[in-house]
Amino acid sequence: MLYATEVQAPSLAALERAVLDAERAGYAFVTFPDAPRRAGVEAGVLAAYLARRTTRIGLAPTLHVTTTEPFHLATQLAGLDHASLGRAGWVVGATTAAGDLATVGRRQVDAGEVADVVEVARRLWDSWEDDAVIRDVPTGRFLDSRKVHHVDFEGSGFSVVGPLITPRPPQGQVVVIGSASIAAELDIALVRGSGVAGIAGRAAAARATGVPLVFADVPAGFDAAALEGVVDGVHFHGGAPPAVAAGAHGATLRETLGLPRPGNRYATARSTA
Amino acid sequence: MTQLHLGVFFTGVGPNLLWTEPDFAEHTHIDTFVDVVRTLERGLFDAFFLGEGLRVRENRGTVYDLDVAGRPDAITQLAALAAETTHIGLVATQNTTYNYPADLARRLASLDAVSGGRAGWNIVTTDNAWTGANFRHGGWLPHERRYERATEFVETAKALWRNEHVVRDTDLVTLDATGAVPPSPQGRPVLFQAGDSDGGRELAARHADVVFSANTDYDKAAAYAADLRARLARHGRSADSLRILPGASVVLGDTAGEALERADWITREQTTGPRAIAFLEQYWGKDLSGYDPDGPLPDIDPADGELDPSRGTIPIELRTGKLRRIAEWRALAAERGLSIRDLVIEVTPRHNTFVGTPGQVADEWARYVRDRVVDGFNLLPQLLRPSGSSRLLPGTVEDIVDRLVPQLQERGVYRTAYEGSTLRSHLGLPPV
Numbered sequence: 001m002l003y004a005t006e007v008q009a010p011s012l013a014a015l016e017r018a019v020l021d022a023e024r025a026g027y028a029f030v031t032f033p034d035a036p037r038r039a040g041v042e043a044g045v046l047a048a049y050l051a052r053r054t055t056r057i058g059l060a061p062t063l064h065v066t067t068t069e070p071f072h073l074a075t076q077l078a079g080l081d082h083a084s085l086g087r088a089g090w091v092v093g094a095t096t097a098a099g100d101l102a103t104v105g106r107r108q109v110d111a112g113e114v115a116d117v118v119e120v121a122r123r124l125w126d127s128w129e130d131d132a133v134i135r136d137v138p139t140g141r142f143l144d145s146r147k148v149h150h151v152d153f154e155g156s157g158f159s160v161v162g163p164l165i166t167p168r169p170p171q172g173q174v175v176v177i178g179s180a181s182i183a184a185e186l187d188i189a190l191v192r193g194s195g196v197a198g199i200a201g202r203a204a205a206a207r208a209t210g211v212p213l214v215f216a217d218v219p220a221g222f223d224a225a226a227l228e229g230v231v232d233g234v235h236f237h238g239g240a241p242p243a244v245a246a247g248a249h250g251a252t253l254r255e256t257l258g259l260p261r262p263g264n265r266y267a268t269a270r271s272t273a
Numbered sequence: 274m275t276q277l278h279l280g281v282f283f284t285g286v287g288p289n290l291l292w293t294e295p296d297f298a299e300h301t302h303i304d305t306f307v308d309v310v311r312t313l314e315r316g317l318f319d320a321f322f323l324g325e326g327l328r329v330r331e332n333r334g335t336v337y338d339l340d341v342a343g344r345p346d347a348i349t350q351l352a353a354l355a356a357e358t359t360h361i362g363l364v365a366t367q368n369t370t371y372n373y374p375a376d377l378a379r380r381l382a383s384l385d386a387v388s389g390g391r392a393g394w395n396i397v398t399t400d401n402a403w404t405g406a407n408f409r410h411g412g413w414l415p416h417e418r419r420y421e422r423a424t425e426f427v428e429t430a431k432a433l434w435r436n437e438h439v440v441r442d443t444d445l446v447t448l449d450a451t452g453a454v455p456p457s458p459q460g461r462p463v464l465f466q467a468g469d470s471d472g473g474r475e476l477a478a479r480h481a482d483v484v485f486s487a488n489t490d491y492d493k494a495a496a497y498a499a500d501l502r503a504r505l506a507r508h509g510r511s512a513d514s515l516r517i518l519p520g521a522s523v524v525l526g527d528t529a530g531e532a533l534e535r536a537d538w539i540t541r542e543q544t545t546g547p548r549a550i551a552f553l554e555q556y557w558g559k560d561l562s563g564y565d566p567d568g569p570l571p572d573i574d575p576a577d578g579e580l581d582p583s584r585g586t587i588p589i590e591l592r593t594g595k596l597r598r599i600a601e602w603r604a605l606a607a608e609r610g611l612s613i614r615d616l617v618i619e620v621t622p623r624h625n626t627f628v629g630t631p632g633q634v635a636d637e638w639a640r641y642v643r644d645r646v647v648d649g650f651n652l653l654p655q656l657l658r659p660s661g662s663s664r665l666l667p668g669t670v671e672d673i674v675d676r677l678v679p680q681l682q683e684r685g686v687y688r689t690a691y692e693g694s695t696l697r698s699h700l701g702l703p704p705v
Contacts, residue, residue, distance in 0.1 A: 042383040044380070
């Protein structure tokens with residue numbers, strides 16, 4: 001069983017202590033809840049700061065697809081993965097609250113926007129192949145320009161040409177985490193339910209979509225042992241995270257989760273062309 | 274005693290940073306950044322600046338492959354570096370065209386919070402549709418209105434940093450938001466402004482704490498300082514409320530001759546043959562790869578149409594009139610017998626470079642700062658030393674910290690210890 005927990009605290013020092021405690025306790029990753037009108041430090045900035053205060057635990061801020069520029073969002077998460085040497089996750093936020101949208105002068109969101117932003121982020125993370133930097137002194141070429149790709153994404157409400165300004169993240173793809181109700185390509189689907197039976201039903205439905213991992217999203221007091229065999233992991237929210245019998249951390253968050261480092265969609269496209 | 278303030282501007286792209294040395298440090302690796310910023314903190318620098326990337330540069334539709342490329346998100350990277358340092362200021366270049374005011378203000382205030390009051394914002398504008406192709410609204414902002422948008426944006430950010438409720442609905446900024454990040458020990462991020470146009474100078478005079486100008490030459494710097502101080506007075510601000518830190522490079526040598534040799538080597542390395550050809554291709558709009566960079570200028574006519582903007586920001590005055598410019602180059606090359614590469618070295622705008630022994634450069638800088646024509650410099654390193662290497666390379670931050678800083682301290686124009694803990698206090702700026 002894998003474990004993750006939400007972290008909230010009133011000060012930066014208390015947040016740092018809570019994340020270090022979770023790291024020592026063997027949690028695979030921590031999540032930082034956020035929203036545009038939330039008081040306090042923005043979750044992406046917080047996670048980047050804590051990336052250099054921790055060494056093994058995954059760090060997954062909530063970034064909202066509806067109140068940000070998709071290109072900046074993808075760059076920020078790639079940067080978090082570089083700064084943490086491969087421990088970045090992203091909890092996909094998709095607020096549609098009128099007050100949140102008003103902070104960026106929006107009144108409505110486009111149907112399919114969540115899936116579009118996740119898709120464009122994933123394409124952008126692949127837009128540099130792993131071996132794009134060649135530093136070939138005789139020809140004066142720093143890059144192999146055939147290995148840095150336009151993504152040419154055309155969504156219903158926006159388009160992004162790419163490539164990303166940042167080389168491919170160490171994990172290849174940042175670990176994408178979101179509610180199972182989100183119609184987008186996730187690595188971890190979070191399911192909620194009242195009691196084990198409810199969770200089991202939703203977990204089965206989530207699994208049927210082909211998502212690699214399903215986590216139960218439960219209150220901190222929930223008896224996680226009852227979920228053994230029902231889900232791949234448990235994410236606690238609200239209150240102090242309990243002691244858990246967790247496995248060892250890998251070198252990256254993907255390794256800790258047992259997820260392979262994904263191939264690059266653009267590299268595949270060329271070799272089969 | 275008048276003090277010199279120093280920053281390093283880490284652009285992460287473009288021809289300034291050389292990558293051909295065998296022990297080039299991986300310039301996008303977090304360890305390289307940590308090394309550089311800790312070295313600067315050892316050298317008691319005021320600030321470390323990061324550039325902003327909005328689109329990877331291209332040449333004729335293909336990703337430009339001759340310069341270092343790849344950079345992190347500035348605020349994210351600086352937040353990580355805040356955890357690795359205790360005093361140095363951390364300044365993020367962020368544009369006002371392709372950001373949302375409330376989102377950017379919140380992220381900057383967050384950087385200020387996690388760094389304990391060391392954040393700065395280098396305010397830049399952009400307008401072209403080529404850059405806009407990565408953003409929701411494309412090239413939406415007319416060039417002549419970019420500073421109007423910037424001014425509204427900055428005023429909005431300042432209000433949000435006072436945790437005010439801001440409602441704005443103009444054709445340039447629409448939002449309804451309330452600031453909610455607790456103020457840092459310096460009150461709000463320090464505002465830097467880099468534009469040199471009239472609109473840029475006005476924005477600086479109204480709102481900036483520091484200007485990052487291009488005027489390094491003594492006479493130009495003096496004229497620029499006089500102009501800015503007159504503008505400050507018109508806006509009811511004291512001359513002491515703004516610091517002037519032009520961009521510059523430094524090349525040191527044990528003797529003046531050695532420094533000159535190194536500077537010449539760096540210039541030649543920055544303008545390789547392939548780079549010189551690519552530079553001309555941008556103007557010709559044609560494939561010139563068949564031409565010898567050490568030979569004469571191409572004899573063929575350039576393509577019709579304006580300059581390709583895809584190599585990055587091109588000043589508006591260079592976006593038109595390319596045929597006239599090419600004619601001038603042909604005349605210059607013919608008159609002085611210049612090859613393609615010689616010509617490109619001759620006509621490429623460069624940040625002014627200070628070349629000499631550490632003592633010579635320190636003397637020159639002491640004069641600048643005592644005459645109040647600048648308050649310091651924002652330096653662009655040309656080389657990065659790899660982690661663990663003991664080799665001392667010219668143009669690296671180690672070279673400046675280990676050899677130039679002691680000379681400045683000897684002359685009494687540079688601090689010997691940090692006195693405060695915030696960027697605002699390092700810069701000696703009045704409280705917000």
